[in-house]
Amino acid sequence: MRLYLLVFFLGAFFISTAQDTVKVNTNITPDEQAQQHYNDGIIALNKGEGQVAADLFSKSIALKPDFDKAYYNRCVAFTMVRNYPSAMSDINKVLSNGPNNIDARFAKAMVFFGQGQKDSTNRWLDNTLGIGKHAEAYYYKGIMSYQAGDYNEAIKDYSGAIEIKPDYAYAYNDRASSKRAINDLTGAIADYEKALSLNPSFVFIYNNLGSVYRVSKNYDKAIEYYTKAMNAKPEYLLALNNRGAAKLESGKLEDAKKDFEDVLKKDPKNSSAFNNLASVALKQKDYKKAKDMANKAIELNANNGGAYFNRGIARQMLHEEEGSCADWKKASDLGVTAAKTFMNSDCN
Amino acid sequence: MNKRILFLFSLVLMLSGAFSQSIEFEKDNFPGKKEELKVARKQLDVGMEFYFQGRKEFDDFRKSLMSDKVLPVSTRDYLHVGYENFKSAQSPLMDAQRFNPKNAKLNYMLGFVRFFDSPSSKEALSFFSDAYRLDPEVEQDLPYWLGWCYQLNVNWDDAIKYYNIYLGRLNQKPKSFAIEIEDVQKKIGECNSGKTLSAKPERVFVDNLGPAVNTQYPEYSPAITADEETVIFTARRDNSTGGKKDADAGFYEDLYISTKTNGKWQPSKLLSKNVNTENHDASAGLSPDGSKLFVYRHSGKDGGDLYESTLFGIDWEAPVHMNKNINTKFHESSVSLSFDGKRIYFVSDKSGGFGDRDIYYSDMDIKGEWGLSKNAGIDINTKYGEEGVFMHPDGKTMYFSSQGHNTMGGYDIFMSTLENGKWSKPVNLGYPINGPDDDVFFVVSGSGNRAYFSSAKQGGYGDKDIYKITFLGPEKEPLLSTEDQLLAMIANPISNLKTEAAVEIKTAKLTILKGVVTDAKTNAVLEATIDLIDNDKNEVLATFKSNSATGKYLVTLPSGKNYGIAVKREGYLFHSENFNLPDNADYQEFTKDVALKKIEVGSTIVLRNIFFDFDKATIRPESANELDRLIKLLNDNPTVKIELGSHTDSKGSDEYNMKLSDNRSKSVVDYLINKGISAGRLVAKGYGETKPIDTNDTDAGRQNNRRTEFKILEK
Numbered sequence A: 001m002r003l004y005l006l007v008f009f010l011g012a013f014f015i016s017t018a019q020d021t022v023k024v025n026t027n028i029t030p031d032e033q034a035q036q037h038y039n040d041g042i043i044a045l046n047k048g049e050g051q052v053a054a055d056l057f058s059k060s061i062a063l064k065p066d067f068d069k070a071y072y073n074r075c076v077a078f079t080m081v082r083n084y085p086s087a088m089s090d091i092n093k094v095l096s097n098g099p100n101n102i103d104a105r106f107a108k109a110m111v112f113f114g115q116g117q118k119d120s121t122n123r124w125l126d127n128t129l130g131i132g133k134h135a136e137a138y139y140y141k142g143i144m145s146y147q148a149g150d151y152n153e154a155i156k157d158y159s160g161a162i163e164i165k166p167d168y169a170y171a172y173n174d175r176a177s178s179k180r181a182i183n184d185l186t187g188a189i190a191d192y193e194k195a196l197s198l199n200p201s202f203v204f205i206y207n208n209l210g211s212v213y214r215v216s217k218n219y220d221k222a223i224e225y226y227t228k229a230m231n232a233k234p235e236y237l238l239a240l241n242n243r244g245a246a247k248l249e250s251g252k253l254e255d256a257k258k259d260f261e262d263v264l265k266k267d268p269k270n271s272s273a274f275n276n277l278a279s280v281a282l283k284q285k286d287y288k289k290a291k292d293m294a295n296k297a298i299e300l301n302a303n304n305g306g307a308y309f310n311r312g313i314a315r316q317m318l319h320e321e322e323g324s325c326a327d328w329k330k331a332s333d334l335g336v337t338a339a340k341t342f343m344n345s346d347c348n
Numbered sequence B: 001m002n003k004r005i006l007f008l009f010s011l012v013l014m015l016s017g018a019f020s021q022s023i024e025f026e027k028d029n030f031p032g033k034k035e036e037l038k039v040a041r042k043q044l045d046v047g048m049e050f051y052f053q054g055r056k057e058f059d060d061f062r063k064s065l066m067s068d069k070v071l072p073v074s075t076r077d078y079l080h081v082g083y084e085n086f087k088s089a090q091s092p093l094m095d096a097q098r099f100n101p102k103n104a105k106l107n108y109m110l111g112f113v114r115f116f117d118s119p120s121s122k123e124a125l126s127f128f129s130d131a132y133r134l135d136p137e138v139e140q141d142l143p144y145w146l147g148w149c150y151q152l153n154v155n156w157d158d159a160i161k162y163y164n165i166y167l168g169r170l171n172q173k174p175k176s177f178a179i180e181i182e183d184v185q186k187k188i189g190e191c192n193s194g195k196t197l198s199a200k201p202e203r204v205f206v207d208n209l210g211p212a213v214n215t216q217y218p219e220y221s222p223a224i225t226a227d228e229e230t231v232i233f234t235a236r237r238d239n240s241t242g243g244k245k246d247a248d249a250g251f252y253e254d255l256y257i258s259t260k261t262n263g264k265w266q267p268s269k270l271l272s273k274n275v276n277t278e279n280h281d282a283s284a285g286l287s288p289d290g291s292k293l294f295v296y297r298h299s300g301k302d303g304g305d306l307y308e309s310t311l312f313g314i315d316w317e318a319p320v321h322m323n324k325n326i327n328t329k330f331h332e333s334s335v336s337l338s339f340d341g342k343r344i345y346f347v348s349d350k351s352g353g354f355g356d357r358d359i360y361y362s363d364m365d366i367k368g369e370w371g372l373s374k375n376a377g378i379d380i381n382t383k384y385g386e387e388g389v390f391m392h393p394d395g396k397t398m399y400f401s402s403q404g405h406n407t408m409g410g411y412d413i414f415m416s417t418l419e420n421g422k423w424s425k426p427v428n429l430g431y432p433i434n435g436p437d438d439d440v441f442f443v444v445s446g447s448g449n450r451a452y453f454s455s456a457k458q459g460g461y462g463d464k465d466i467y468k469i470t471f472l473g474p475e476k477e478p479l480l481s482t483e484d485q486l487l488a489m490i491a492n493p494i495s496n497l498k499t500e501a502a503v504e505i506k507t508a509k510l511t512i513l514k515g516v517v518t519d520a521k522t523n524a525v526l527e528a529t530i531d532l533i534d535n536d537k538n539e540v541l542a543t544f545k546s547n548s549a550t551g552k553y554l555v556t557l558p559s560g561k562n563y564g565i566a567v568k569r570e571g572y573l574f575h576s577e578n579f580n581l582p583d584n585a586d587y588q589e590f591t592k593d594v595a596l597k598k599i600e601v602g603s604t605i606v607l608r609n610i611f612f613d614f615d616k617a618t619i620r621p622e623s624a625n626e627l628d629r630l631i632k633l634l635n636d637n638p639t640v641k642i643e644l645g646s647h648t649d650s651k652g653s654d655e656y657n658m659k660l661s662d663n664r665s666k667s668v669v670d671y672l673i674n675k676g677i678s679a680g681r682l683v684a685k686g687y688g689e690t691k692p693i694d695t696n697d698t699d700a701g702r703q704n705n706r707r708t709e710f711k712i713l714e715k
Helices: A002-017 A030-046 A050-063 A068-080 A084-097 A102-114 A118-129 A135-147 A151-164 A169-181 A185-198 A203-215 A219-232 A237-249 A253-266 A271-283 A287-300 A305-317 A321-333 A337-346 B003-019 B034-066 B083-099 B104-115 B122-134 B142-152 B156-171 B175-199 B621-636 B654-674 B699-705
Strands: B204-208 B219-224 B230-235 B254-261 B281-286 B292-297 B305-312 B332-337 B343-348 B358-363 B386-391 B397-402 B412-419 B450-455 B465-471 B510-519 B529-534 B539-545 B552-558 B561-568 B575-581 B588-591 B594-596 B604-607 B641-647 B682-688 B707-714
Touching: A030 A050, A030 A068, A050 A068, A068 A084, A068 A102, A084 A102, A102 A118, A102 A135, A118 A135, A135 A151, A135 A169, A151 A169, A169 A185, A169 A203, A185 A203, A203 A219, A203 A237, A219 A237, A237 A253, A237 A271, A253 A271, A271 A287, A271 A305, A287 A305, A305 A321, A305 A337, A321 A337, B034 B083, B034 B104, B083 B104, B104 B122, B104 B142, B122 B142, B142 B156, B142 B175, B156 B175, B219 B281, B219 B450, B219 B465, B292 B332, B305 B332, B343 B386, B358 B386, B510 B575, B529 B552, B539 B552, B552 B561, B552 B575, B561 B621, B575 B594, B575 B604, B621 B654, B641 B654, B654 B682, B654 B707
Parallel strands: B254 B281, B281 B332, B332 B386, B510 B588, B510 B594, B641 B682
Antiparallel strands: B204 B465, B219 B230, B230 B254, B230 B281, B281 B292, B292 B305, B332 B343, B343 B358, B386 B397, B397 B412, B450 B465, B510 B552, B529 B539, B529 B561, B561 B575, B604 B707, B641 B707
């Protein structure tokens, strides 16, 4: 009411002085300014401008130190820009005022997640789920289980997320990937397709679906889905590389070669495509070319274990036994397990 | 050579032309070449004489072998019988053939001579092939040798074709040819094995050990240490101890050694004088650790025996004749010591075996002597020859050569493993490790990845050379670089953190209403009273005045209320406006000039603050203030008679709108009557949608059209 009276007063003032122009009151209180910064921070956050958002929330907090929502949102902003210590400080403040704030608990789990602190992440995800249903908390538990190699547990977690949020396309995708990991290819295909039905714009799901079909040796389907991925996003070169791989595995060497060459037209520094061209050359028993292609792959990415592996094969067939064993050793060091098998069988 | 036989054979040669394309050495066939024919026939006679002498030796030897009811499987089993005569026959026969290349018999003889000089040579195949083309019947056994040539040249189908032709000829013969029939059937079986095995060749590299080991002379029978650093082998070089030569003009055998330095074989040299003698000394085997060497020597009537030499310091001790459990009056060769030195495997053709040469073994007794030998058994040994035994240092894998099992021809190399005291079925090591010719003396490295053997294959340094086989195993599948984005959050990161919602900022959100108040007729500016009414509460919030000099007014309307505005002046009809401003209405300005009308007949005003329930004629409570103002106007001007007209927008049917507006005007009239206004002063009139004052195409226009008006009918 006080505010209205103020306005009326001003109105009366303007009338009594018979001003020809209108003046609007721009004097706002510190609280109002804090709120304005806060709202602007949310706009920045929604635009993905984490640091801008964090700065605005900081201004808001400076004007209104008890502004809990601003602390929470600043935590979100700090998490976005990976400033985890500041994010942790903010979320702890929010939790000290409201320990049963389920979103704040989840946010704390996310701060730990961002820092790669698995145990703490899991503990705070459990803390979140301990006080209520939270689809995202289940989803991240799924990610943690997946990354720990416990695919059956991951499937349970993702299912928990889907139960709460039936249109959770991400959870369907990840559950499909978990099913693929335990060789439940039929289940994986069903989940990927469900994820696509929920959000057909997720190109990576087309690619994942193509790869399940490729693993199933259903190369026609694999090629179909890789192609869909590329049609949806022509610059999505990993699908083009994968399509080439499907073609190679189905024996269509020239078609595969064209795909890999097309990748290189768009990205001349694509180490994977060079390595795949090396694979084509190996299949065609053109070992010199295979070696050349693998060399380029390695030049572009010194950690391309597959390229060392393939160059090892090429060098063996070129009678460069010592070189081939050195390459397999390097590939093995880079995590290519099959390379160790070759070392054991061929390098004694 | 019996002159009479030679004459008869020549006669056949001449006459056979009547039944074939073969051209005989007749003067009619070579007009004008009498002298050349004479020379050619002389050369033919010379060559034939040597040929028939060699052939007789060969046929006699073959018959002697047949007493064992088995025919030679490998060309080497013929042991160069007739070699000297065949060699002497070659040159004159070639002279004759150059004069007349189209004589079937001559081509047959040349094929035979070349075959036993170099069995897999293209020349032998060509001569036999020409002979068959000129006259298939020129010799009964021609298809047999032609088939063998094709087999040795890895042409399995043609080999089978000619073996079957020969088999057809044999089947027309008496039962005494059963051995020959079995021999051809075995060779057809070998070709079928060859077809099968060569269809899926083994992935191997075959590399010559190079000039440090191999020379123009024969090198063979390699023995290698488990670490592949030392190779001891047999060679027949011109520096052979004693310099003696065999009948086939080859130097006597000696043992040579080469060692590897920095991965390269060093020039080979004669092994110790303690080992090499002026006689034949050949490599028979080497212990896995390279400390014991087994030597084959042949002297007198021992049939060929085995000796053992020990490495003492840097020199080999004089070989010691192995005991009677190993050596017999028969032929013993090829030794391999088990990894622990407690068992020895060797080859012997002594009686009591399964046929020809067999593999035996002997265990060392507590005195360190080799005990009674035992046959390795029917799983390993066949009725044909076994040779070149090599026991891998793993203690359970035996490599050996055999003319039996599923050989592709001659000796092939097989592998068998000892499982629970029983040898597994021998496995042919496959093509191209094995081929249709003899593949023997095969030793495998400790790693099992490489093997060493000797071969006379083309491209070497001369005669037999020692080669290294590198086993490549199954084809290695390349590793493709593929990538999936299995976790959505990694593929397309989004924040899963909810943000707290925006807050409502407590700043005044205003609507500013401004304008000028004038007289509707004269346009003179007027000072008027402006009431700001909260329609919901039916209370006057504030009262303002327009400027007396300019007529200007300005009213600020905070958002969140339904405002009624009444502009009044004595002697004029009041002017009514409505501003319904919700909470979230942002700042806005309206300019509304107000022309006040005098109270006179015909004047009309729109009552903007009279509200009805939706689609009904029920007056809403927030209309009270406006209606009270109207009542006051009527009370202040008691002679005035008015029409209350109600209007709708165009939505709905005409009839419906007419009825609705009619009812609404009556509601207002009823209200006024109830408030004490005489019914005689009031006329209710519904206009429906017939008198729009704005467009009906917009919400704002339709809102303007929905209105209640009053018009002064009388004053």
